[in-house]
Amino acid sequence: MSEIAIRDVAMRFATRHGEVRALERISVTVPDGQFACIVGPSGCGKSTLLMVAAGLVTPTEGEVLVNGKPTFEPGADRGMVFQSYSLYPWLSVRRNIEFGPEIKRVAVADRRKTSAELIHLMKLDGFADAYPKALSGGMKQRVAIARALASDPEVLLMDEPFGALDAQTRQIMQELLTDIWQRYRKTVVFVTHDIEEAIFLGDVIYVMTSRPGRIRTTLKVDIPRPRTFDTLTGQRFAQLRNQVVGIIHEESLKAVESELIGA
Amino acid sequence: MSRVGATRTAQVPSAAAPQRRQGFLRTYLTPKQAIPAQARLALAVGSFVFIVGVWSGLAALVQNPLFVPSPYQVVTTWWDMMVNLGFYNDVAWSAFRILAGFLLAAVMAVPLGLLMGSFEAVRSFFNPSINAIRYMPASAFIPLLLLLQGLGEDEKITIIWIGVFFQLVLIVMDIAHRVPAEMLNVAYTLGASRWTVFYKVFLPATFPEVVDALRITMGWAWTYLIVAELVAAEHGIGSFILIAERYLRADRIIAAIITIGILGLITDAVFAVAHRVAFPYVEKVHQ
Numbered sequence: 001m002s003e004i005a006i007r008d009v010a011m012r013f014a015t016r017h018g019e020v021r022a023l024e025r026i027s028v029t030v031p032d033g034q035f036a037c038i039v040g041p042s043g044c045g046k047s048t049l050l051m052v053a054a055g056l057v058t059p060t061e062g063e064v065l066v067n068g069k070p071t072f073e074p075g076a077d078r079g080m081v082f083q084s085y086s087l088y089p090w091l092s093v094r095r096n097i098e099f100g101p102e103i104k105r106v107a108v109a110d111r112r113k114t115s116a117e118l119i120h121l122m123k124l125d126g127f128a129d130a131y132p133k134a135l136s137g138g139m140k141q142r143v144a145i146a147r148a149l150a151s152d153p154e155v156l157l158m159d160e161p162f163g164a165l166d167a168q169t170r171q172i173m174q175e176l177l178t179d180i181w182q183r184y185r186k187t188v189v190f191v192t193h194d195i196e197e198a199i200f201l202g203d204v205i206y207v208m209t210s211r212p213g214r215i216r217t218t219l220k221v222d223i224p225r226p227r228t229f230d231t232l233t234g235q236r237f238a239q240l241r242n243q244v245v246g247i248i249h250e251e252s253l254k255a256v257e258s259e260l261i262g263a
Numbered sequence: 264m265s266r267v268g269a270t271r272t273a274q275v276p277s278a279a280a281p282q283r284r285q286g287f288l289r290t291y292l293t294p295k296q297a298i299p300a301q302a303r304l305a306l307a308v309g310s311f312v313f314i315v316g317v318w319s320g321l322a323a324l325v326q327n328p329l330f331v332p333s334p335y336q337v338v339t340t341w342w343d344m345m346v347n348l349g350f351y352n353d354v355a356w357s358a359f360r361i362l363a364g365f366l367l368a369a370v371m372a373v374p375l376g377l378l379m380g381s382f383e384a385v386r387s388f389f390n391p392s393i394n395a396i397r398y399m400p401a402s403a404f405i406p407l408l409l410l411l412q413g414l415g416e417d418e419k420i421t422i423i424w425i426g427v428f429f430q431l432v433l434i435v436m437d438i439a440h441r442v443p444a445e446m447l448n449v450a451y452t453l454g455a456s457r458w459t460v461f462y463k464v465f466l467p468a469t470f471p472e473v474v475d476a477l478r479i480t481m482g483w484a485w486t487y488l489i490v491a492e493l494v495a496a497e498h499g500i501g502s503f504i505l506i507a508e509r510y511l512r513a514d515r516i517i518a519a520i521i522t523i524g525i526l527g528l529i530t531d532a533v534f535a536v537a538h539r540v541a542f543p544y545v546e547k548v549h550q
Binding site: 074089091104126132153 | 371443445446448449450451452454455459463464465468470514543544545546
């Protein structure tokens with residue numbers, strides 16, 4: 001049972017031009033094993049929200065609870081995957097994946113087993129001893145996901161993890177992530193600006209407003225699993241996509257207008 | 264030139280299928296285009312041949328071995344310096360001063376620079392003053408240090424230290440500052456403590472560039488040393504040069520300067536090899 005709850009989180013920054021309200025009273029509860037996606041127009045604060053969830057940023061108001069307990073610092077219970085991979089270039093693929101177990105002082109034999117399993121699962125066979133510089137973008141991100149999973153976190157936080165990949169690789173990665181998720185049943189909070197990605201992956205989609213970011217709509221994705229490539233051409237998929245596209249478009253327009261007024 | 268001509272004719276429309284144009288100019292004058300490995304080597308050797316050639320020509324033209332000695336003359340002088348004048352002794356003195364001054368500066372500048380790059384409090388305290396001192400030329404301190412420390416080794420070492428420390432510390436600070444925040448954040452979300460993040464992520468992330476910075480500042484150390492030795496020293500390459508000047512021995516001066524160049528080249532090669540061995544994971548920018 002691993003649940004993450006973001007409760008009444010607000011985020012304000014003081015700048016030279018006055019106070020900027022980034023997030024406003026956001027409450028999201030992601031129950032055990034759910035795949036939750038957060039989408040919104042650019043600059044709406046969705047990445048900030050994920051940083052708050054990870055404990056990397058302290059919110060101005062509100063709190064983050066894991067299994068009902070408030071958290072104040074980042075920890076191994078909330079693993080994070082960034083868009084920029086952030087692999088450690090001086091460590092081999094295997095040592096990158098074993099980074100979490102290593103600092104937790106897990107016995108060498110045990111962490112070897114964990115990394116070997118994840119290397120196979122992430123289709124990285126034969127690259128265990130390669131340095132990150134030898135890997136493609138998609139492979140790097142598979143290592144980053146494996147590294148997060150190796151610590152066996154309660155919740156997996158993903159910040160536009162496939163944003164830097166080309167369309168074909170992204171599709172493959174989404175399918176791979178779906179497989180992995182069905183195997184481990186982790187609670188996932190997945191931030192993306194790609195609406196189709198959110199529908200393909202998520203059980204539920206939170207659509208955010210433009211700044212200051214709030215949750216505008218919550219949508220249940222009632223497309224049955226396992227979802228495959230065919231899901232993308234289904235009728236229900238198209239309906240959901242049109243619905244979300246409409247909302248985001250409206251919010252993006254609002255963002256542009258407020259920028260014009262601000263200028 | 265005939266190769267160029269061949270390129271031109273290949274451009275003329277013909278019945279044959281269009282081909283990728285090739286030719287000497289296309290290979291060597293396309294920006295950022297790689298050239299064959301043999302050509303790279305030939306060009307590198309060629310640059311030395313060119314310099315020696317121009318120098319020989321000049322010496323033959325001027326016909327004044329006192330002021331413009333030929334390359335051959337300089338080589339024989341160099342041999343004479345080593346065998347009869349104990350020049351190797353001066354080289355050893357200079358090398359010792361360089362090593363002492365440089366190591367002292369590095370041992371202090373690298374940790375301080377890393378701390379300045381990672382902790383804003385340390386940066387706020389040290390940065391303004393170091394930045395100001397950096398603009399004070401190390402050579403301007405020589406008279407002051409002669410007053411304070413006299414003619415001894417500590418004066419030379421202090422000059423090198425001043426010349427290297429204040430520059431190196433700011434370069435290292437910049438390197439530390441550029442370590443991506445996400446690299447550290449990932450470690451926190453894997454359960455790392457702040458101390459673990461510091462020594463398992465932050466430090467290793469800076470190492471390759473720190474070695475690069477040492478390599479660059481080592482070159483500067485030579486400049487400050489020779490200046491210090493020219494002003495006042497009993498031994499060392501700089502003092503050798505000064506004495507050679509008094510005896511109007513341009514050939515000895517040139518031989519000494521070339522010796523410094525060769526020592527620099529050797530140091531640089533050592534750093535390059537050490538870098539490649541220690542950091543095989545770094546993506547190569549220049550081959």
